[in-house]
Amino acid sequence: MARKQGSHAGITGPKVQEAALRLFAQHGFAAVSMRQIAAEVGVQAGALYNYTPDKQALLFDLLRDHMATLALALDQAGIAGDPLTRLDGFTRFHIRFHLRRRDAVFLSYMELRNLTPANFARIAALRRAYEDRLEAILRDGVTTGAFTLPDPRIATMALIALLTGITNWYRPDGRLSEADVSDTYLALVRQTVGAGQPAATAAPQDVSLAIGGLGA
Amino acid sequence: MARKQGSHAGITGPKVQEAALRLFAQHGFAAVSMRQIAAEVGVQAGALYNYTPDKQALLFDLLRDHMATLALALDQAGIAGDPLTRLDGFTRFHIRFHLRRRDAVFLSYMELRNLTPANFARIAALRRAYEDRLEAILRDGVTTGAFTLPDPRIATMALIALLTGITNWYRPDGRLSEADVSDTYLALVRQTVGAGQPAATAAPQDVSLAIGGLGA
DNA sequence: GTCTATAAGAGGATAGAC
DNA sequence: GTCTATCCTCTTATAGAC
Numbered sequence: 001m002a003r004k005q006g007s008h009a010g011i012t013g014p015k016v017q018e019a020a021l022r023l024f025a026q027h028g029f030a031a032v033s034m035r036q037i038a039a040e041v042g043v044q045a046g047a048l049y050n051y052t053p054d055k056q057a058l059l060f061d062l063l064r065d066h067m068a069t070l071a072l073a074l075d076q077a078g079i080a081g082d083p084l085t086r087l088d089g090f091t092r093f094h095i096r097f098h099l100r101r102r103d104a105v106f107l108s109y110m111e112l113r114n115l116t117p118a119n120f121a122r123i124a125a126l127r128r129a130y131e132d133r134l135e136a137i138l139r140d141g142v143t144t145g146a147f148t149l150p151d152p153r154i155a156t157m158a159l160i161a162l163l164t165g166i167t168n169w170y171r172p173d174g175r176l177s178e179a180d181v182s183d184t185y186l187a188l189v190r191q192t193v194g195a196g197q198p199a200a201t202a203a204p205q206d207v208s209l210a211i212g213g214l215g216a
Numbered sequence: 217m218a219r220k221q222g223s224h225a226g227i228t229g230p231k232v233q234e235a236a237l238r239l240f241a242q243h244g245f246a247a248v249s250m251r252q253i254a255a256e257v258g259v260q261a262g263a264l265y266n267y268t269p270d271k272q273a274l275l276f277d278l279l280r281d282h283m284a285t286l287a288l289a290l291d292q293a294g295i296a297g298d299p300l301t302r303l304d305g306f307t308r309f310h311i312r313f314h315l316r317r318r319d320a321v322f323l324s325y326m327e328l329r330n331l332t333p334a335n336f337a338r339i340a341a342l343r344r345a346y347e348d349r350l351e352a353i354l355r356d357g358v359t360t361g362a363f364t365l366p367d368p369r370i371a372t373m374a375l376i377a378l379l380t381g382i383t384n385w386y387r388p389d390g391r392l393s394e395a396d397v398s399d400t401y402l403a404l405v406r407q408t409v410g411a412g413q414p415a416a417t418a419a420p421q422d423v424s425l426a427i428g429g430l431g432a
Numbered sequence: 433g434t435c436t437a438t439a440a441g442a443g444g445a446t447a448g449a450c
Numbered sequence: 451g452t453c454t455a456t457c458c459t460c461t462t463a464t465a466g467a468c
Contacts, residue, residue, distance in 0.1 A: 012433080027329065031246035033461065047434050049463070109384075110326050113243065148407070150400045154392075157385050158378045158404055165377020168325075176370075184366045188374055191364070192408040228451080249443060262446075263452050271444070 015041045016051045017065075020058050025103035029059055029111045059111060060119045066104040067126035073097055074133060083141030084195050090134055091189045094163045095182050102167045109164075131156055141193060148194030159189060231257045232267045233281075236274050241319035245275055245327045275327060276335045282320040283342035289313055290349060299357030300411055306350055307405045310379045311398050318383050325380075347372055357409060364410030375405060 019040035023032040034055060038045040052058040074097075079089035098105050108127075112120055135156040141147030149155045163185065170181060235256035239248040250271060254261040268274040290313075295305035314321050324343075328336055351372040357363030365371045379401060386397060 010433090028244055028246050028327075030244050031330070034463085035461085043433090044435060045462085046436080046464080050433060055462070111244075114247070150403050154397070154400050155404060157381060158401065161381020161384065162374045162378040162408075165373060165381070168377065169373050181370070184370050185374065187366050188371060188408060191410050192378075192404060194407050250445080251443085259451090260453060261444085262454080265445070266451060 012041060012043065012047070013051050016048060016058075017062065021062050021103050021107065024059065024062070024111065025106045029055075029107075029114045056114075056116070059107075059114060060123075062104065063108050063111070063115070063123050064126070066101065066108050067123060067130070069101075070097060070130055071126065074130065083137055083144055083146045084190070086137045087141065087147075087189065087193065087195070088186055090137060091163065091186050092182055094160075095166060095185060096178070098164055098167055099170060099178055099181075105164065105167050131160060134159060138193065141195070146195055155193065159192065162188070162192070228257065228259065228263070229267050232264060232274070233278065237278050237319050237323065240275065240278070240327065241322045245271075245323075245330045272330075272332065272335075275323075276331060276339075278320065279324050279327070279331070279339050280342070282317065282324050283339060283346070285317075286313060286346055287342065290346065299353055299360055299362045300406070302353045303357065303363075303405065303409065303411070304402055306353060307379065307402050308398055310376075311382060311401060312394070314380055314383055315386060315394055315397075321380065321383050347376060350375060354409065357411070362411055371409065375408060378404070378408070 016037065019037050020032075023036055023040060033045075034048055035045045038048050041048075052061070074090075074093060077089060077093045079086050079093065081089075108123070112123060115123060135152055138147060138149060138152040138155055138159075142149055142152055166181060166185070170176070170178075172178075176184075232253065235253050236248075239252055239256060250264055251261045253274075254264050257264075268277070290306075290309060293305060293309045295302050295309065297305075324339070328339060331339060351368055354363060354365060354368040354371055354375075358365055358368055382397060382401070386392070386394075388394070392400075
């Protein structure tokens with residue numbers, strides 16, 4: 001939609017998107033000029049308008065593409081099974097996807113305010129649809145008794161914030177690999193939903209082993 | 217005495233801070249002009265420079281004041297006792313403080329990139345000190361066996377993200393009161409740290425009694 | 433598709449009157 | 451302490467050459 005119909009967008013189009021994404025995330029939408037983006041791409045400012053009607057549309061396209069990619073990737077992640085298995089799958093998927101798209105993640109939280117109301121509504125609906133995928137898992141888990149949660153909707157928002165917050169501190173060159181982080185958060189998420197180790201119900205089980213196979 | 221307009225030394229300064237905070241949070245630092253702030257305060261743009269050397273310093277002061285207020289308020293919250301009690305106190309404090317200062321919270325996460333490196337380092341140190349207060353609680357809880365956590369530092373970051381994320385969705389006129397939210401998150405946080413119900417600290421003790429003092 | 437040139441204005445910050 | 455006026459730079463977006 002940002003692209004003129006019938007343009008033979010070769011390599012410049014994608015480069016514009018990539019440069020805009022990086023610069024908007026780094027400095028903020030309003031702080032980045034079209035000249036800066038053009039310089040990053042290696043063209044003059046005027047040439048950018050072959051790829052976007054204006055700066056606003058450039059931002060909206062980035063956010064919409066991010067949310068669409070997220071939904072598609074979740075579909076393709078093949079998350080199925082009992083609630084705990086699906087929760088594990090969602091957790092790993094979310095961490096992996098978001099750690100690899102930190103610029104887009106930051107933008108999609110930060111620059112919503114620069115969207116028109118109509119465009120904001122479209123992005124918010126896409127985000128809500130994603131949240132609902134997690135909420136469905138949590139509700140199923142509560143129904144089957146696998147999870148203990150006071151309010152599945154609140155737990156959904158809490159978990160997404162908890163997971164997405166990784167992008168605020170994780171550094172690829174830090175002490176932890178992505179796999180380390182993913183494993184650690186998997187355990188935290190299980191505890192958060194009350195599935196801990198086979199959890200509060202499991203503590204007695206562990207002990208029962210210690211005292212001579214009384215249970216389990 | 218023969219002043220063209222009234223001079224309001226005592227009142228204009230705070231009004232500048234308030235207007236800047238609101239506008240920066242709403243539109244972004246770079247998107248707000250000094251003229252906009254001045255209009256909000258009710259003075260001309262030039263007059264703002266009686267209160268700040270430049271726009272940058274205005275932002276830094278807002279963030280530094282926010283972090284200083286946070287640290288002071290935490291000191292005054294009188295959080296003490298066993299780890300679970302202190303965790304509960306921290307949770308309630310954090311939610312209450314952050315829900316009442318949403319603009320400053322948003323700013324302090326989103327506009328760090330607009331600080332000079334030196335100023336960024338100062339704000340980051342203040343934030344780190346706050347995080348460390350929670351981390352100390354978690355480490356104590358792990359030591360006493362009250363909490364079960366794979367990595368207290370990661371759990372700290374996870375909990376702060378989980379709690380601060382409330383500001384992304386909570387609306388004072390929504391279905392939940394601040395007390396509702398606080399209660400629900402209290403339960404979630406306890407589960408997250410592996411303390412389950414308040415009785416979770418007691419569960420191991422009960423068991424240890426059952427098996428003859430083998431446990432803690 | 434990209435360039436140069438330019439329109440039309442908004443931006444931060446300062447000077448000096450009062 | 452606030453005003454008006456101003457400097458100079460940077461901004462988005464367009465026009466028309468190639």
